[in-house]
Amino acid sequence: xxxxxxxxxxxxxxxxxxxxRTLVEINPGALYAVGVQLGYESMTFVxxxxxxxxxxxxxxxxxxxxxxxxxxxxxxxxxxxFVDAAGIPRASIAGVAVVAPGPLSADxxxxxxxxxxxxxxxxxxxxxxxxxxxxxVLIDNDAAAAAVGEFWTRRVPRTETFAGIYMxxxxxxxxxxxxxxxxxxxxxxxxxxxxxxxxxxxxCFCGNxxxxxxxxxxxxxxxxxxxxxxxxxxxGLAFEDHTVTQDFDRLARAAVGGHPVAESLIATSxxxxxxxxxxxxxxxxxxxxxxxxxSIAVAGSVYARAVRERLMESAFARQSxxxxxxxxxxxxxxxxxxxxALVLQSSVSPGHGPxxxxxx
Amino acid sequence: xxxxxxxxxxxxxxxxxxxxRTLVEINPGALYAVGVQLGYESMTFVxxxxxxxxxxxxxxxxxxxxxxxxxxxxxxxxxxxFVDAAGIPRASIAGVAVVAPGPLSADxxxxxxxxxxxxxxxxxxxxxxxxxxxxxVLIDNDAAAAAVGEFWTRRVPRTETFAGIYMxxxxxxxxxxxxxxxxxxxxxxxxxxxxxxxxxxxxCFCGNxxxxxxxxxxxxxxxxxxxxxxxxxxxGLAFEDHTVTQDFDRLARAAVGGHPVAESLIATSxxxxxxxxxxxxxxxxxxxxxxxxxSIAVAGSVYARAVRERLMESAFARQSxxxxxxxxxxxxxxxxxxxxALVLQSSVSPGHGPxxxxxx
Numbered sequence: 001x002x003x004x005x006x007x008x009x010x011x012x013x014x015x016x017x018x019x020x021r022t023l024v025e026i027n028p029g030a031l032y033a034v035g036v037q038l039g040y041e042s043m044t045f046v047x048x049x050x051x052x053x054x055x056x057x058x059x060x061x062x063x064x065x066x067x068x069x070x071x072x073x074x075x076x077x078x079x080x081x082f083v084d085a086a087g088i089p090r091a092s093i094a095g096v097a098v099v100a101p102g103p104l105s106a107d108x109x110x111x112x113x114x115x116x117x118x119x120x121x122x123x124x125x126x127x128x129x130x131x132x133x134x135x136x137v138l139i140d141n142d143a144a145a146a147a148v149g150e151f152w153t154r155r156v157p158r159t160e161t162f163a164g165i166y167m168x169x170x171x172x173x174x175x176x177x178x179x180x181x182x183x184x185x186x187x188x189x190x191x192x193x194x195x196x197x198x199x200x201x202x203x204c205f206c207g208n209x210x211x212x213x214x215x216x217x218x219x220x221x222x223x224x225x226x227x228x229x230x231x232x233x234x235x236g237l238a239f240e241d242h243t244v245t246q247d248f249d250r251l252a253r254a255a256v257g258g259h260p261v262a263e264s265l266i267a268t269s270x271x272x273x274x275x276x277x278x279x280x281x282x283x284x285x286x287x288x289x290x291x292x293x294x295s296i297a298v299a300g301s302v303y304a305r306a307v308r309e310r311l312m313e314s315a316f317a318r319q320s321x322x323x324x325x326x327x328x329x330x331x332x333x334x335x336x337x338x339x340x341a342l343v344l345q346s347s348v349s350p351g352h353g354p355x356x357x358x359x360x
Numbered sequence: 361x362x363x364x365x366x367x368x369x370x371x372x373x374x375x376x377x378x379x380x381r382t383l384v385e386i387n388p389g390a391l392y393a394v395g396v397q398l399g400y401e402s403m404t405f406v407x408x409x410x411x412x413x414x415x416x417x418x419x420x421x422x423x424x425x426x427x428x429x430x431x432x433x434x435x436x437x438x439x440x441x442f443v444d445a446a447g448i449p450r451a452s453i454a455g456v457a458v459v460a461p462g463p464l465s466a467d468x469x470x471x472x473x474x475x476x477x478x479x480x481x482x483x484x485x486x487x488x489x490x491x492x493x494x495x496x497v498l499i500d501n502d503a504a505a506a507a508v509g510e511f512w513t514r515r516v517p518r519t520e521t522f523a524g525i526y527m528x529x530x531x532x533x534x535x536x537x538x539x540x541x542x543x544x545x546x547x548x549x550x551x552x553x554x555x556x557x558x559x560x561x562x563x564c565f566c567g568n569x570x571x572x573x574x575x576x577x578x579x580x581x582x583x584x585x586x587x588x589x590x591x592x593x594x595x596g597l598a599f600e601d602h603t604v605t606q607d608f609d610r611l612a613r614a615a616v617g618g619h620p621v622a623e624s625l626i627a628t629s630x631x632x633x634x635x636x637x638x639x640x641x642x643x644x645x646x647x648x649x650x651x652x653x654x655s656i657a658v659a660g661s662v663y664a665r666a667v668r669e670r671l672m673e674s675a676f677a678r679q680s681x682x683x684x685x686x687x688x689x690x691x692x693x694x695x696x697x698x699x700x701a702l703v704l705q706s707s708v709s710p711g712h713g714p715x716x717x718x719x720x
């Protein structure tokens with residue numbers, strides 16, 4: 001029974017609502033979970049109580065081009081500082097989940113081949129962290145984590161086919177079917193960013209061509225912005241590798257404020273995303289989508305509107321039912337919050353996919 | 361337990377293999393199922409024993425432009441003639457499943473809006489058939505049925521994420537997760553044909569643009585062939601609405617035989633299919649694919665090779681695992697065989713999706 005109801009179990013722990021079930025292993029008041037979103041530019045730490053409420057949050061420097069060893073050192077030090085500052089007793093931490101862009105090796109707890117975390121291949125972050133931390137450790141995909149978090153906090157009915165679309169530096173998705181995260185063959189399902197929207201389009205790091213990520217994600221939008229930088233002066237765009245998030249936020253803010261060039265760039269990004277989402281929905285026949293991630297924090301409503309409109313015009317099953325398109329309430333933190341949800345879920349019922357590794 | 365193991369239950373009935381389970385309701389020797397693939401050009405009738413073996417098969421004229429009422433009359437008459445000729449006693453028929461291209465309304469047992477079956481909208485084929493036939497009736501998607509049939513006859517392990525890609529006049533897919541057909545919100549999942557491979561491409565009947573079906577499916581290939589008809593003389597292509605399947609078979613045969621123009625047309629179709637399949641696999645993280653349907657009957661190996669190669673070059677999770685790409689052994693009949701499998705499955709454990717409606 002527990003294995004069947006993975007996500008809803010943590011939902012149950014979180015909300016106290018839903019179909020009542022007996023949970024024997026957890027004392028909701030006594031446990032905390034820590035979620036870490038590991039990115040190139042920043043790491044977000046979040047701690048939640050077993051009830052799902054956020055008890056602490058911190059944003060620190062990301063992996064950048066540092067070696068995985070050096071980043072692991074920082075992560076360990078930061079974790080210690082974070083839980084100490086939050087006053088969370090070690091013994092009450094159910095675990096820490098570090099989430100990052102795919103592809104991942106669920107078996108080895110490693111990041112495989114990410115355009116922003118290139119040097120991480122073959123490095124088992126999970127094993128190295130589990131040697132260094134005295135709490136259970138889990139490594140998972142950031143978009144999958146965000147979807148679990150959104151599903152959980154929204155108390156989505158288990159019968160709904162639900163997907164979380166996540167835009168950080170890349171673009172991904174988490175799919176929730178019958179109340180459980182859909183993992184696929186190797187826990188690499190949901191790679192919406194690598195839907196080709198132009199089969200002869202731009203080559204992508206993944207080996208494919210025309211991937212939507214190459215058009216819709218922040219780096220691509222800023223690449224286009226750079227070509228029109230003369231018409232974007234005054235927005236304070238730095239166009240550096242480590243300022244992508246910052247630059248994109250500025251551009252999105254200008255777009256929302258009515259700057260015509262910025263508006264057109266964000267609208268183009270949204271148009272690409274919407275095209276990929278229609279194909280995704282046609283394959284999965286989804287009831288509800290939530291958009292989350294730092295890159296939709298500013299201009300989320302532009303993206304939501306574009307996706308909603310394109311689905312209404314062209315989703316294959318639109319005569320049967322509409323697709324609800326919602327925005328995350330806390331888009332910048334949704335992956336880290338979802339990571340904490342994964343810890344609670346995994347500590348209750350392990351299920352498929354990456355597992356919590358307990359310290360020796 | 362039964363509701364959980366839908367497909368595997370019928371697999372169990374079919375093969376006698378796999379994990380043994382006690383099935384109380386079925387006497388394998390005593391029951392037959394009838395599957396009908398309803399298409400524009402032809403209808404395929406198949407009868408299987410409860411063991412899954414084909415006991416009878418017949419190909420008759422399709423729906424063409426006839427009214428749904430007229431086609432229903434023919435279908436009823438043909439069903440009677442078919443079971444009589446096969447010597448199957450009425451009382452031993454578990455049901456008949458009619459499968460057609462989507463979108464369908466599972467609630468109403470109706471075909472909604474198909475480019476080749478345009479006049480069927482609002483006509484509940486299921487209810488009309490169930491008034492006329494003295495056996496239970498089920499309406500479902502042809503590609504979904506074909507996937508179930510392939511999963512079943514191959515004895516695919518339940519832990520595999522499996523998909524059947526079906527190319528008839530259109531292009532679709534059935535997705536099998538944890539041993540059960542994945543239905544989505546409205547039983548319209550798996551519409552691979554409406555993956556846009558060019559967001560500004562050709563408009564599709566579905567309302568979207570650049571759908572892969574508009575490039576890879578037979579009608580599209582023949583449209584391109586027509587433009588080069590001077591270089592295709594001697595192949596006997598008629599280019600009529602009712603000769604699409606025949607023409608496509610001829611073209612595919614010429615391609616396999618080395619005719620350069622035909623070869624290039626089929627290769628282009630395969631290239632488009634492969635591009636859409638990579639996006640599909642990136643979202644679903646599939647273990648195994650089977651290609652089936654009448655349109656891959658002749659040049660299936662060209663399609664399989666194109667899909668296999670593109671997946672090896674550019675599937676997102678290729679470092680984690682390969683994707684097996686197989687061909688149906690009986691591609692022309694796979695939807696009708698799968699339809700019969702759906703009847704057996706539905707009569708054992710109803711599950712989600714379209715249901716067998718028993719006669720009054």
